[in-house]
Structure formats: C-alpha cells, structure tokens
Amino acid sequence: MLNLILLHGALGHSKIFEPLKEELSKYFTIYTPLFSGHGTSGLPQDGISIEKYTIELKEFIEKNNLHNVYIFGHSMGGYAALCYALEYPEKLNSVMTLGTKFNWTEEQALKESTMLNSDIIAEKVPKYAALLEAQHGEKWKELLHSIAGLMVSLGKNPPLKDKLSMINVPIQIMVGDKDNMVTLEESTEVYRSLPNARLAVLPDTKHPMDKVRPNLLLEVMKDFWNLSE
Template identity: 50%
Template sequence: MKNLILLHGALGHSSNFEPYESFLSQHFNVHKVLFHGHGGSEIPAAGLSIELYVEQLQQYLEQQELNDIYVFGYSMGGYVAMCHALQYPGKITSILTLATKLNWTIEGAAKEVKMLEPELIESKVPRYAAQLMTLHGENHWKQLLPAIATLMTRLAVKPLLTQTQYESLNLPVQMMVGDKDAMVSIDETLFATKNIPNANFAVLPDTKHPIEMARPELLIGLMKDFWKI
C-alpha cells in the first residue's frame, strides 16, 4: 500500500488530521510527523526553521524505510513538503497542500509575529490560548510562540520557495486555499500553481485558514480527485 505522510501547520498538531484518518487509512499506510517543538517536544537550542523540519522529515522517511510517498501538508506542512521535494528529488511522489503561506515578506511576517504574543492571545482569544495549552503543554506553548515567530521572520528574510524553485518542482502538486483565508491569499497560491510544471489549483468555498474549520467532505472529495482513489 502507498505511504501517506501528514504534516501539520505551525502551532498545530498531528491530531488536527483525525477527521481524515479513517478515510485515508483505507487507501494509504498513514504516517504522522509531529514537528520539533510541538506537542510539548523540545525546542532545539538553534531554534526552529523550515530547514530543520525538512531534515526531520527526511530522517523519519529513512528510519521507517518508506518509499512511494504521498504527502498532505497543511499550512507550514505544505511548505516543508515542497522544500523537501526540492532537496531530495524523487523521494516524494506527490504533494497535496492546504492553506500554505508562500509569499513571505518582512511586513507580512511582522504582522503575523505581532499576533503571536502569549499575553495578547490570553487576553484577546482565551479559547485559542486554551487550545494551545492543550496541544503543547501548560507552559510550553508560551515558549513555542516566539520560536515560531523567529521561523516566520527567517522565511521573510530568506524565502525558500520562489518562482525559480517552483519551476524546479518535478512532481504532481495540488494547491488549495480557502476563499476566506485571512493569512494566505488566492493570488500567491495561484502564482505558485502556474509556475509548478504539474500543479492543480482549487479554492475551497466558505473556508477560513484553520484546518479545524475546513469541511472534511469537501477536502476528501479533492483528495479523491487528485490521488485518483
């Protein structure tokens, strides 16, 4: 059976994919990678970065001796998957992404970083603070936020995916974005799609950024179409 890797987003968790696992396990051997720093795991002294996560993914593939690999990457997970495909060509068979932020700028990153202050989240969106606490630990989530903020700033200073990289992606890619996503624009997703040689594009109606707010039946329909399952 084919192998499917599920890659969560920044500040997310492998458990975010639970609504899809029952369906996906009928067609794939499903694997989930919990990125460093998430779920209460240790944040390396050098901090968090896309490069770190690319190597973490590669180490997992080697340890599990996986081949014929398909990837569903949500948000940051999609970015990691595409960077991995560029660095280790031929290892991944195809990538399906949802809500992956691709156009990182200094101004855009600063805007996102401003919203990652623990005290601000606790006072303005206590429900989200409680969610982060549940996913990453009572105190650990407050350490994870600045580490992710630094990751975003690094991407803005040195983007890893540009037009040149898109043109070098030599595998099928399904790019998806919600029409109500306040973080990821349709334009940046469409730009990447047009420059990736074998890419499809889909806009999910009435869909915001958080994967928890996506409709499973809609996503599953697109998965069936892309993967021909």
Template identity: 45%
Template sequence: MENLLLLHGALGAATMLEPLKQALAESYNVYTLNFAGHGGNALLEQGYSIELFAQNVVDFMRDRQLEQVHIFGYSMGGYVGLYLAQQYPGLIKSVFTLATKFAWSEETAAKEVKMLNPDKIKEKVPQFAAMLAQHHAPQLWEQVMHKTAAMMQQLGKQPVLTPDILAQLQLPVQVAVGDQDTMVSLEETIAAYRNLPNGRLLVLPATKHPLETIAVSRLAQEINLFLAHTPASIPA
C-alpha cells in the same frame, strides 16, 4: 497501498490531523508526525526552520523504511512538503498543500508575527490558548509561539521557496486555498500555481484558514481525487 504523510502547520500538532488520518486510513498507509518542538516534543535550543522540519520528515521516513510518500501539508506543512520535494525529489511522489503561505517578505512576516503575541491571545482568545496548551503539553505553548515567530521573521528575510525553485518541481502538486482565508491570499496561491510545471489549483468556497473549519469528508475527497491522478511510481 500508497504511503501518505500528513504534515501539520505552524503552532500545530499531529493530533490535529487525526480525523483526516482516520478518514483516509482505508485507502492509504497514512502517517503523521510532530515536528521538532511541537506536539509535546522537546524544545530544542536551536531555532525552528523549514530545513529542520524537512529533516524531521526524512528521519521519520528512514526510521519506518518508507521509500516514497505522497504528502498532504496544511499551512506550513505544505511549505515543508514542497521544500522536501525540491531537496529530496526521489522521496516525494506528490504534494497537496492547503492554506500554505507562499508570499514571504519582511513586510508579510511582520504582519504574521504581530498576531503571535501570547499575552494578547490569552486575553482575547483564551479558547485558542487552551487548545495550544493541550496540543503542546508538557512544553509551554508560549515558547512554541516565540520560536515560530522567529522562524517567520527569517522566512521574511530569506524565503526557501522562490518562484525559480517552484518552477523546478516536476512532481504533481496541488495548491488549495479557501476563498475566505485572511492569512493566505488567493493571488499568492495562484502565482505559486502558475510557477509549478505540473501544478493544479483548488479554491475552496466559503472556507477560512483554520483547518477545523473545513469538513474532513470534503478534504478527504479532494485528496482522493488528486492522488487518483498521480503517477504510480517515480524514479528513486
């Protein structure tokens, strides 16, 4: 069977992808991992970065002797997947992104960072705070959030995926977004799609940004449809 790696988003953890992993397990060898400083992994002194998370994937693949994988990446996980495809084209066979933000600038980063206030989250959405605490224990989710905010500010200053880089990617890529996503616009997703030489676009109706708002069966079906039309192999 083909290897499929599921990558979680910012503030996320591998456990959030477990239902999708189970739904796809009969069709693929499905893997998940926690990025550095997520899902209970030790918080490193160094800051978070797309480059660091990409190296986490490379190390994960080498440890398990995975020569090539397809990637499904939710939100930031999709950004990491595309960066991997650019840096290590022989490792990645295809990338399916969902709710991935492509339009990074200092202005958009500031807007995202403004929402990453642990004190306000505890006050206004305590259920979300409790979920983050559960996913990242024994580490403090507040520290995970602060490091994520710093990474977003850096992305705003220097995005690692530019239109020129997207235009270099020859592998099959499907970019998906919900039509009610308030964090990732349809416009920026379409712009990314148009820059991809072998890109496909999927707009999910009545769908918001949070992964848990999307039916697992629907998402698994879309992944199956996408992978059914990808090449059987790529040059190593």
C-alpha cells in the same frame, strides 16, 4: 504499500487529522509526525526553521524506510513538504498543500509574527491560549516565540523563492476562499510557477484545519490521487 504523511501547520497538532484518517486509511498507511516543539516534543536549543523542519521530514522518511510516499501539508506543513520535494523529488509520488502561505516578505513576516504575542493571546483569545497549552504543554509561550522567529526568517530568506519551477513532482495547491492568511492570488501564482501542478479553491473555507469540511477535502484529495472505492 502506499504511504501518506500528513503534516500539521505552525502551532498545529497531528490530532487535527483524526477526521480524515479513517477514510484515508482505506488507501494508505497513514503517518502523522509532529514537528519539533509541537505536542510533547521539546523545542530545539538552536531554534526552529523551515530548513530544520525539512530535515526532520527527511529523517522521518528515512527512519521509517518509506517508499511510495505521498504528502499532505496544511499551512506551514505544506511549505516544508515543497522544500522536501525540491531536494528529494525521487522520494515522492506527489504533494498536496492546503492554506500554505508562499508570499513571505520581511514586512509580511514581521506583521504576522507580532500577532504571536502570548500575553495578548492569553488576554484577548483565552480559548485559543487554553488550546495551545493543552496541545503543547507549558512551553506553548516559548513555541509562539519560536514560530514568530521562523516567520521572520522566512521573510528574510524564503527558501522556495525563484525555485518553484524546479519542483517536478505532481503538486496540488489548495486554498480556502475565505482564508484570511493566504490569498487566492499568491496560491494561483505558485500554481502557475510549478511545472506539474493543479489548483483547487475550497468554497466557504477558512484557514484553520478544524474549519475545513472533511468530506469536501476528502473528495478533492481522492480526485487528485484518482482514487475510487
């Protein structure tokens, strides 16, 4: 049995993968875990970090006794997936990332984190604030603050820096050509740093997962996995 783990991004939710699950379930048993602090899961008292989310992924795979594991990670989920691949390559068949930001500097992280101000979001983007509350409950403002801290931590000490060449499992790096958070240049640089990787640029595609055309993404996925009906 082939197992596929779909990992959401920061402030995301596993529900975002619903448009993909019916087709992917023809080939895999699908798992859509939530990182702590997201959905109905509580925020850890000691905070959140990429390192913590990597451990949560490890524990999820162990708890479910998963073998023949494939991972698709959107945004931050892709970063956690590659951190896991660095530590436990023997557990994985391959990893795909989409819209994952790798070029985290302290300056960039501080810039991104300042955008996660709950009062400004509630005032300027009320629809997004309502979505965050619907997905994560009353703690959505706390989650924003925690994710801002995660970004700053990434900027100060990016765990994948200078370690990409050590990841030997097959990787596909994907980025949308209209992604306003992740550049084609940084995605290409990461692709070239990985010893066993492919690069795919999705046309007319923005960063949010709900802006990605499912049929386009599914075709790229199937091509990487060499799947056919």
